Amino acid sequence: MAPTEDRRPPGILLFVLIAAMAAGPVLNYGLSALSPQIIETYDITEGQYGLIITIVFLIAGLSATVLGALSDRMPVRLQLTLVFGLMAVAFLVSISAPTYAALLTAAVIAGPAQAVSNPVTNRIIASEVPLARRGMWMGLKQSGVQFGLLFCGLTVPIVGKALGWTGVGLMFAVICGVMLVIAWFVVTRMTQASTPTPVPRPAAATESDGAPSRRLPAAVWLLTVCSFLNAVGTQGVNAYASLFAVQTVDYPIELAGTMLAVMGVIGIVARILWGRVTGRLGRPAVLIQLMSLGGILAMVCLIVVEHWQVTALLWTGITGHALFPLAANVVINSGVVALTPAGRVGIASGLVASGMYLGFALGPVLVGSGIDLTGDYTPGWSALAVCYLACIIVGMVLVRLRRPTDQS
Structure with missing residues (x-):
């Protein structure tokens, strides 16, 4: 079911969606x-x-499709409980012992929490937010990831310097519990007050015998490939940006934070703006190509920084990273919600x-392995x-696929 176009969902619901998206990656951003300090304290490379x-991301990736399929049937409250509850447990486990093994165990626990955050928030937007508002809500919702990055950048270096990782873990465990x-x-309250009326959504495809098709549109699969490739780049930078600044240009840890x-x-503003642009233009493939080009230019900047x-x-490189590829997820998810038949948003989002x-799992491995083998970030x-x-190449294929309906 979807809401009537004149219905205005409550602002507190948007706050919950933003918080759910922020909660998933805060373990990564905090680290x-x-x-x-983590590398020195735990004596690791x-x-x-x-x-x-x-x-974290490997577990999330392996569980996302299953949790996405369950999202179409699982109660929303249970899914949000998994997001906030598992993250609280992950932080508590991470500080249960001053060992590398405790951090790895916390990473395993945090994976499913991240996996379910996108499907459940997409499902809520598809069912509770009128079509005319979805672009803006999707942009704001996806900016939750960047709110998490902002909060970590402002608080973790300060708390960590004073109280170490134990203080950081306790802080986030309490915040997740409150949320x-x-x-x-x-x-x-939303469930009790909701009396939705259907509005037009993409019709479900049918097989030759007239039965509803269980196959997802080809565009969803291409968006999945785009999501994978973009994520390799964004998380590779996110995971090592602070360390790169400290080791390459001698930034103190507070300035790196x-x-x-x-x-x-910048990521918050970019996701909101790109969400509005996507809502008006409805051309995710073209926007994905533009944002990937921005990512390439950002990498060139970082390579120049290392050598000169x-x-x-x-x-400049960090700004380009935040303005373009870091915001691409809102474009990709807007495309998923717009192109997926009713009742299949959860599994498509999970995919x-x-x-x-x-x-996300591969990005840090690529960068970290390069450093361990060569001593360079290049x-x-x-x-x-x-x-x-x-x-960019996959985006070109998506453009050609959508051209017959003029909905690239």
């Missing part, structure tokens, strides 16, 4: 903001640090999320640029 992030209570209350916060602010220490280009999380940044180039 990233404190990465130099850059590659071992990257493995923590990789495990669980708020989400439960909001969704309960501030850089992450700035990246978060041009600090201004560090900020695209699976591609995204597997890409091989990793170059590999990410190749992924963005491949994403």
